[in-house]
Each structure stands twice: as structure tokens, then as C-alpha cells.
Amino acid sequence: MATSFRRFGRRLVGSISRNNFSTSCEKQLIQQQDGGGKSLNLYSAINQALHIALETDPRAYVFGEDVSFGGVFRCTTGLADRFGKSRVFNTPLCEQGIVGFGIGLAAMGNRAIAEIQFADYIFPAFDQIVNEAAKFRYRSGNQFNCGGLTIRAPYGAVGHGGHYHSQSPEAFFCHVPGLKVVIPRSPRQAKGLLLSCIRDPNPIVFFEPKWLYRLSIEEVPEDDYMLPLSEAEVIREGSDITLVGWGAQLSVMEDACIDAEKEGISCELIDLKTLIPWDKEMVEASVKKTGRLLISHEAPITGGFGAEISASIVERCFLRLEAPVARVCGLDTPFPLVFEPFYMPTKNKILDAIKSTINY
Amino acid sequence: MALSKLSSSSSRLTNLLKPVTTSFLLHRPISTDTTPLTIETSVPFISHQCDAPSRSVETTPKELLSFFRDMALMRRMEIAADSLYKAKLVRGFCHLYDGQEAVAVGMEAAITKKDCVITAYRDHCTFLGRGGTLLEIFSELMGRKDGCSNGKGGSMHFYKKDANFYGGHGIVGAQIPLGCGLAFAQKYSKDETVTFALYGDGAANQGQLFEALNISALWDLPAILVCENNHYGMGTAEWRAAKSPAYYKRGDYVPGLKVDGMDALAVKQVCKFAKEHALKNGPIILEMDTYRYHGHSMSDPGSTYRTRDEISGVRQERDPIERVRKLILAHDLATEKELKDIEKEVRKEVDDAIAKAKDIFHSPDAVICFSYSQESPMPEPSELFTNVYVKGYGVEAFGADRKEVRGVLP
Numbered sequence A: 001m002a003t004s005f006r007r008f009g010r011r012l013v014g015s016i017s018r019n020n021f022s023t024s025c026e027k028q029l030i031q032q033q034d035g036g037g038k039s040l041n042l043y044s045a046i047n048q049a050l051h052i053a054l055e056t057d058p059r060a061y062v063f064g065e066d067v068s069f070g071g072v073f074r075c076t077t078g079l080a081d082r083f084g085k086s087r088v089f090n091t092p093l094c095e096q097g098i099v100g101f102g103i104g105l106a107a108m109g110n111r112a113i114a115e116i117q118f119a120d121y122i123f124p125a126f127d128q129i130v131n132e133a134a135k136f137r138y139r140s141g142n143q144f145n146c147g148g149l150t151i152r153a154p155y156g157a158v159g160h161g162g163h164y165h166s167q168s169p170e171a172f173f174c175h176v177p178g179l180k181v182v183i184p185r186s187p188r189q190a191k192g193l194l195l196s197c198i199r200d201p202n203p204i205v206f207f208e209p210k211w212l213y214r215l216s217i218e219e220v221p222e223d224d225y226m227l228p229l230s231e232a233e234v235i236r237e238g239s240d241i242t243l244v245g246w247g248a249q250l251s252v253m254e255d256a257c258i259d260a261e262k263e264g265i266s267c268e269l270i271d272l273k274t275l276i277p278w279d280k281e282m283v284e285a286s287v288k289k290t291g292r293l294l295i296s297h298e299a300p301i302t303g304g305f306g307a308e309i310s311a312s313i314v315e316r317c318f319l320r321l322e323a324p325v326a327r328v329c330g331l332d333t334p335f336p337l338v339f340e341p342f343y344m345p346t347k348n349k350i351l352d353a354i355k356s357t358i359n360y
Numbered sequence B: 001m002a003l004s005k006l007s008s009s010s011s012r013l014t015n016l017l018k019p020v021t022t023s024f025l026l027h028r029p030i031s032t033d034t035t036p037l038t039i040e041t042s043v044p045f046i047s048h049q050c051d052a053p054s055r056s057v058e059t060t061p062k063e064l065l066s067f068f069r070d071m072a073l074m075r076r077m078e079i080a081a082d083s084l085y086k087a088k089l090v091r092g093f094c095h096l097y098d099g100q101e102a103v104a105v106g107m108e109a110a111i112t113k114k115d116c117v118i119t120a121y122r123d124h125c126t127f128l129g130r131g132g133t134l135l136e137i138f139s140e141l142m143g144r145k146d147g148c149s150n151g152k153g154g155s156m157h158f159y160k161k162d163a164n165f166y167g168g169h170g171i172v173g174a175q176i177p178l179g180c181g182l183a184f185a186q187k188y189s190k191d192e193t194v195t196f197a198l199y200g201d202g203a204a205n206q207g208q209l210f211e212a213l214n215i216s217a218l219w220d221l222p223a224i225l226v227c228e229n230n231h232y233g234m235g236t237a238e239w240r241a242a243k244s245p246a247y248y249k250r251g252d253y254v255p256g257l258k259v260d261g262m263d264a265l266a267v268k269q270v271c272k273f274a275k276e277h278a279l280k281n282g283p284i285i286l287e288m289d290t291y292r293y294h295g296h297s298m299s300d301p302g303s304t305y306r307t308r309d310e311i312s313g314v315r316q317e318r319d320p321i322e323r324v325r326k327l328i329l330a331h332d333l334a335t336e337k338e339l340k341d342i343e344k345e346v347r348k349e350v351d352d353a354i355a356k357a358k359d360i361f362h363s364p365d366a367v368i369c370f371s372y373s374q375e376s377p378m379p380e381p382s383e384l385f386t387n388v389y390v391k392g393y394g395v396e397a398f399g400a401d402r403k404e405v406r407g408v409l410p
């Protein structure tokens, strides 16, 4: 896989100080250079997907706090001008209302694309998502559903976001049958996966790695394309250990793989992409080959989605495992402000865990 | 006023603030004249389901001068926070209060530190009004040990228990039911105290507000809901988000008053009135018509969704500090030069506090941080794990491999 890094000037929301913090996020991430298209950053790729979604379906709507001005991260720039304010509009500041409204809109056969400004602010809408959206189809015996609903929300660290602009709440939603949870790792992935989510007949929570909005740049095909949900992808082949992650964490993990390789350890890196329902078969096949598994995510380790992957793989691959499954995750603390560098599952932590798993 | 008593607010900080306090004390005392003075509010109060308080506000020269000084200090502090942010010494998200100072100052003049105050993330000046110190503020902003939350919170998370300031809350609207819960406890304690729960015009559209209003009214809680209407929630003008931007009326069965939030005396008058009302009759909404000069947060230039003319118009016609300056001059309570001197003084106070917050020598374990050149002590790394649970609940830290290196934390 051709992967090259180079520095990239502009940064997200002010600048990011990266003392004591070694990951690759400060570098620009370029993946999949084959295939052509225009070079785009992640927020522009999302923007393109939204343009296409609105263009191809007259019953698609985009709404949320400040979205008609482009949104905090510029993902919805130009949409209101292009499609008019009856299809792209600002809502008042009330997440519960945004999601409830989206469920109603979707229940009448529309595609409701709702934005929650930060994943940290999704909790006022938690009841609507968990009890209304996720169970609508089941409890109505398939008379009603809100499959046209897609909830987009930026998640994860940005270097200095503090308690309420940095959290990774994906595991809460992975505990809810009836929902899908999808997280892209790059611009090309973001565009294809978001279009799939919007068109998928199930309600979906789509978390966007906000750290990569500007930092991650790659060639993105300009046409309308979709990437399959619930299909993971091996983004780096290897034979000694399998690493599983999603979103922004993959670039950190990829760095660790590169360093491990210098020490003669061959790592296989898998991007899960869809967290529920997830691609167990691909992870299982990889672990059966390597005999070792490491999972990494930014959310706190306890009760994180890594725990679910670990349990499932132990069930399926018990006799093939050469070492306990390793998890390198956020710590069991609230997301800290000044201590962010200590909290994060950094490249060095991953590298150490790779080595101790190999030497177990 | 608490702000003028900088030196006595915390014994631990007294020494640290020596230079600040001396410079302050050296100056000839600000007017101590307490002869009553009656001043008319800028505009009448508008009421909903209740009588309005009188427009004639009792004050004194001393109070007016303290309003001037306190607001000038707040203004200066916010401008300094802006520079620190731009110099990358403040991390995290940072929301400034300049323009809205009269709300914090007027409210404090009407209530005591036994009353509770709770607000959202735009909390620097509310904290200062509750008697917090500049050193605590700048240290917290810069994530230093001497901060009011030990450097663990940052701009949006200021608290002051001894003055019943229940803090800065980052989730829009979440502080309102919490504040009503404080009022609920106050009803039991029967000590004639109330809670002021502040929220913005954007927050006024959150469902939580209405849930809290109903409960507070049902149980006659001594809750005063203060809507600081600065007319924008981030980039959204009030009329884009609210069917009725008459926030003082939106409690329906809950009485409300609309107030010129740029007039510290009007704010004082209405807060006094509201406290009495709440103790007797239960909740009341105060809509403070105010304005924020800065953008929403540091990443918002504040000029894309409103015109520069609008901002400069408010500055010229309604500025809360200028209003008090004019009153002082019109009543001949101080000279123009004396007011300028006060402004110089507060500027120095702010500069000194920043220097202290940055000073690497003022803390016993400053040595550890020498390598950070220029920067003052950060909290100990182990602080990352404290206060998650009560001590002794067996929180563990894991080493990089998550198995071999493991320790139980305090």
C-alpha cells in the first residue's frame, strides 16, 4: 500500500501543540493513491458526499446547528446556496429535537441527514436514538422505520479540545441493536461510506474523525460511489500480529506498524469501518493467520468496543491465539485537557504492546 | 464587593499577590462615600405575570465606583485572555464575556455569597464576580496548578465552592435543571437563599429549560432563571432559532422580567426584586438584554453573521462601562483622570496576575518544570487519575502493555 507522509500547513481550530506526543496525526495522511480523482481533505470529501446525496435524492435533507452557514467544520459549506433553505437548514440548539425531528422526517420516507455539532453533544438526543430510532422497525412489526436517518457527528481528540470537544462515544451506540455505527479513516473512505450510510435502509450514526478534517488529504474520485458497510479492510498486510482500529486511530497504528517492521515484526492492520454490525470474519481470518490481536481506540478501555472485539475473537480463535489480546486505548478517566498526551493511545504505547504481545 | 477585596479572598494566595495588592493599596482609596443616590434605569422593566420593580435605583458613589472598577477589571481580563489564547498559552475552548459585564456585576451587588450561582461555559467574569482571583483564572486558563480547578478544567470549568459558585458547564442547557436542584435543596434548608441559574438565548431552546421550569414552578423553588440574551447562539441570531425571542415570557405560567443587561444598576434592581419574589413565590425568569463583543469562541471572528456597524453601535451607545463612567462624571463623583487611573491600575493588576501565573518560581516544585522554560508548573501527571472516583475505590493505571506494569492509584 502506497503511503506517504508530508507536512501540512493549516490546522484545525487554532493550532495543535504536540509536546510529548508522538503520533502521525500532525503529518498528512495520504492513502490509496491509485484510482485518481481530485486531492481533497476530509471535510471537503464529506461536503462532496452531501452534495451528491442532495443532488441524487430530492427527498434528502440536511439540518443541524449552524449547518446552513457551513457548520463549525465547514462540512456543509455551499449546500444551502445550492439546494435552498427548505432542504438545508439551521435548527435551534436542541439535540433531542434535531434527532426526534429527523426520525419523523425519515419515517415518512425521506432521507434525514442530521448533524450533531460535536459527538460530545449527542447525549441530549440519546433517548431518541436508542429508544425511538433504533427500535422503530422492530416494535412496529416492520410497519414503520426511520432507515433514512443518518446522524453525523465529529468525534475524537484534536490536541487541545478538553473534556467536551474530544470524546469518542461510539461504544454507547454499539450496544444498541437496530443502529449501525460507521467511522471513516480518510477522505475517500468518508465520501463512499457516508453515501452508503445515507442510502442504507437503517438508522446510522456516522462519526467523523475531527482531527483529520483538514489534516488527512487524498485523491477522492469525483463521481458518486459507495463503499460497502459491515466490510472491514486490510490496509496493511502482515503475518505476526493483527491490529484492529477505526477512524483517526488508524494512522497512529500505521506508524506503530512501520516502526515494528524496522524491528522485524510484520503487522497486519485492519480498518473495521463499520462497528456494528462488524466484519468478524475478516478479523477472525486475520487472527487465525497471525495468532495475535491488538485493538486500539481513543475511548476509555473499560467497556470500549475493543472489549467486544476481544471477546468475540477469543471465542472464535482461542486455540490459535499465541498471546492474550492486547488493548491500547484511552485511559479510564474523563477526557483530560492538559493531560491529553498521557491519555492518548500513542504510537509508542502501541509499539510496546506489539512487542510484548510478540514476546509473550 | 468581592473584587475589591482581592487580598483577603484566599489566604493561600495572599502572599502570591503581594505586589498586586500593594500597588492597589498604595493608590489613594477609591471614594468611600456612601451617601445614598437615586438613579433612573436606562429603560423601563417589562414584565410578564408580575409587577415590575421601580425604575429608581438606590446606589452610592462608592457602589458606582466599584461597578466601574470591577467591570473595567473584567474587560481587561478578557482582553488579556484573548492575547494569551492567541499566544497559544491557553489551550482548549475559550469563550469571552466582554460586553456582558454589567450582568455579573449587577447581580453580585444584589445578592450574597450564600446564594448559589451556576452558569454555562462563558464563566470567567461570573467567577471573578463571586470573589475568584485573577491568579486562579489565568492559572486555570493556562492549565496550571494554581487554577480554580487545579488546572484540570480550563476555561469552561471554573468553580468556587466557598462562594457557592457551582460553575461553568459546557453542555448547553444542562446547568439549568442542575441549578433548580440547588434551589430545591435551598427550599429545605430554609436559610432564605436562592439560586441564580444563567443560560444563553441559544440555550433557551433546549427542552431541559422547560422541564426545569415546570418542576420549579410546581414546587415553588427559589430559582431565578437568568437568560443572558446576547442575541446570538454561536452564529445563529435569536430570531432564526426562537419562535418568540421574548425569553422573559417563555415560562408561560412563570413570571418574567426583561431588563437592560447593559445597565448594572437595572440588573442590581431586578436581581434584588427577583430574590424577594423567588423566596415568596417561586421561580422567575430575568431576560437580560446584553451583547458579546467577541466572537462566540476563539475560532469565531464574530463578524460573519453580524455587521461591524452593529458591534460598534452597541459599543458606542450601550457599553456598560461607559454608562457607569458617564454617571460618575455627571454626578461629579470622580474626575476623568481618576477613572483613567483606575483603568491603569486594573491593567497592572491583570498583568501582574498573568506574570504570577506564568512564574516558574512561585511554586515549591517549580524545579521539576524547568525544562518547560518560561512556563509555570502544570499539575502532577498523577492528577490525571485523581477525582475520577472518591479516593480508595481501586482505580488502576496500566502500563503501555496493559498487563505487566500496573499500579493502584490514590
Ligand SMILES: Cc1ncc(C[n+]2csc(CCOP(=O)(O)OP(=O)(O)O)c2C)c(N)n1
Binding pocket: A065, A093, A095, A117, A121, A124, B122, B170, B171, B172, B173, B199, B200, B201, B202, B203, B204, B230, B232, B233, B234, B296
Ligand atoms: C448540548 C450542546 N449542544 C451544542 C453545543 C455547542 N455550543 C456551544 S455554545 C453554543 C451556543 C450557545 O449560545 P447561547 O446559549 O446563546 O450562549 P452564548 O454563547 O451566547 O453565551 C453551542 C451551539 C454545546 N456546547 N452543548
Ligand SMILES: [Mg+2]
Binding pocket: B200, B201, B202, B228, B229, B230, B231, B232, B233, B234
Ligand atoms: Mg447567546
